[in-house]
Amino acid sequence: MKLALFDLDHTLLPIDSADTWSYFLVRAGGLDAEEYGARILEFTEQYRAGRFDVPGYVRFQMDLLSRFDLADLERWRAEFVACHIEPHIAPQARALVERHRSEGFEVALISGTHTWITTPIARLLGLPHVIGYHPEQREGRFTGGHVGVPTYLEGKVTAVTEWLAARGRTWRDIYTVFYSDSINDLPLLERVNEPVVTHGDAQLRSVALARGWRTLDLLELVRA
Numbered sequence: 001m002k003l004a005l006f007d008l009d010h011t012l013l014p015i016d017s018a019d020t021w022s023y024f025l026v027r028a029g030g031l032d033a034e035e036y037g038a039r040i041l042e043f044t045e046q047y048r049a050g051r052f053d054v055p056g057y058v059r060f061q062m063d064l065l066s067r068f069d070l071a072d073l074e075r076w077r078a079e080f081v082a083c084h085i086e087p088h089i090a091p092q093a094r095a096l097v098e099r100h101r102s103e104g105f106e107v108a109l110i111s112g113t114h115t116w117i118t119t120p121i122a123r124l125l126g127l128p129h130v131i132g133y134h135p136e137q138r139e140g141r142f143t144g145g146h147v148g149v150p151t152y153l154e155g156k157v158t159a160v161t162e163w164l165a166a167r168g169r170t171w172r173d174i175y176t177v178f179y180s181d182s183i184n185d186l187p188l189l190e191r192v193n194e195p196v197v198t199h200g201d202a203q204l205r206s207v208a209l210a211r212g213w214r215t216l217d218l219l220e221l222v223r224a
Contacts, residue, residue, distance in 0.1 A: 001173060004100040005131075005160065005188070007180035008111035008118060011198045012093040012125060013085070018113040019044055020084050022064065028076045029068055050183055050203070054152045058133070059144075061114060065135050066144035073142075081120050089124055092218035097126045100177070110160065110178075110188070112152045131156075131163050156188040179216070183207070 009016045019040055026036040039060060046052045065073065100107050108129035109122040115132040122130045133148035149155045149162070164170060176192035178185075183203035189195035197208040198216045208215050 001169060002103070002105040002175045003177070004097075004105040004107045005110050005176065005178040005192070006097065006107070006125075006127065007178075007182070007185060007198075008109060008113060008121065010181040010201075011179050012096075012109075013088050013121075014090075014199075015084075015088055016044070017085065017111070017117060017121065018061065021080055021113070021117050022061070024080050024084060025064055025068075025073075025076065028079075029072075031067075047182075047184060048201070052152060052184060054150050054155070057152075058114075058146060058150045062135055062142065062144045062146050065116070065142040070137075070140055070142070077117065077120070080117075081124070085121055086124060090218065094126055096179070096218060101126070105177070108163075110151055110156055112150070112184075114146070129163075131159050133159075153184055154187045156185060157191050160188065160191075180204075189213075 006012055009018070022040050023037065026033055043053070043057045043060065097107050106129065107127050108131055109118055109125070109127045110131040111118045113132070115130050115134050118132060119130050122128075132151045133146050136143045136145035136147050149158045151159045161171070164174065171191070175194075177194040177196060178188055178192040179196045179198045180189060181197070181199045181201060181204065183201055186204070186207065189197075194214070195208075196214045196216050197204050198218070200208060200215060205215065207213070
């Protein structure tokens with residue numbers, strides 16, 4: 001089995017889907033934009049600095065969902081994907097996914113953004129598998145909890161391991177490629193057979209240079 005794994009934000013998309021969704025939901029739901037905007041920015045700065053509070057961020061994301069009726073959230077999600085995601089999906093991103101599929105790879109999205117948001121995005125990108133944690137639902141509402149390991153840092157390795165095990169596979173059974181932009185994804189990049197630093201941040205580009213990892217710009221891929 002060959003498996004190509006793709007990060008989403010700043011890898012296949014030029015934006016951060018979780019932050020963009022958070023700002024969108026705050027506006028759509030009529031929440032305090034200043035208060036929530038400050039919290040979103042704080043988490044963003046933590047992530048970029050490599051000191052990300054994963055449990056705190058996941059609680060924040062799940063709490064946001066739990067404040068609203070599911071019907072409203074589904075309507076807002078559809079608007080969000082149409083207005084804020086689809087215009088940013090470049091043909092180069094779809095071409096990269098399709099190239100791996102045509103070469104016999106299973107292709108999967110693995111993102112820190114929770115799966116309730118990433119699943120419709122994955123469909124647009126031609127990715128049939130989504131690896132990540134799920135917002136918990138009960139009696140037609142989000143509870144504020146989640147199911148599965150949050151897919152940040154070492155959590156991505158754990159999530160892929162569990163995903164493989166559910167299919168009767170182990171890391172020894174497969175050849176893996178992983179595309180990512182972020183130093184926070186270093187644990188998974190180190191675990192796969194072929195790490196590909198895609199639009200990498202400064203820290204990750206430095207690691208890639210030191211270790212001889214391939215780096216990628218999607219525009220260069222399509223022109224090649």
